[in-house]
Amino acid sequence: MKIKRLAVVIMALTILAVTAVSVYAAGDVASAVESTWTTARGQIKTVVNNVVFPVLDLILAVFFFVKLGSAYFDYRKSGQFEWTAPAILFACLVFVLTAPTYLWSILGM
Numbered sequence: 001m002k003i004k005r006l007a008v009v010i011m012a013l014t015i016l017a018v019t020a021v022s023v024y025a026a027g028d029v030a031s032a033v034e035s036t037w038t039t040a041r042g043q044i045k046t047v048v049n050n051v052v053f054p055v056l057d058l059i060l061a062v063f064f065f066v067k068l069g070s071a072y073f074d075y076r077k078s079g080q081f082e083w084t085a086p087a088i089l090f091a092c093l094v095f096v097l098t099a100p101t102y103l104w105s106i107l108g109m
Contacts, residue, residue, distance in 0.1 A: 064089040
């Protein structure tokens with residue numbers, strides 16, 4: 001019984017010693033993260049400006065025109081035009097279209 005406990009303790013200490021070495025091998029983690037961020041910041045900004053915002057613009061534009069068309073057909077049917085949903089989609093579209101001009105200054109990039 002004592003041998004099994006001793007073997008478990010020795011094994012746990014060995015695993016702890018092996019994994020603790022890799023923790024100290026990293027050095028200054030904060031400076032590594034900061035340097036990685038400064039290197040990747042330009043690439044992230046380029047991807048967001050050239051991929052993310054145009055995709056959001058396209059999706060919102062399609063939803064806006066579909067909702068505008070369906071609101072028009074509802075107007076033809078009932079005689080009352082519902083402005084709420086097209087107005088909200090238009091405001092979101094304008095917000096996303098203008099976001100790249102001020103977003104990066106807010107984030108400090």
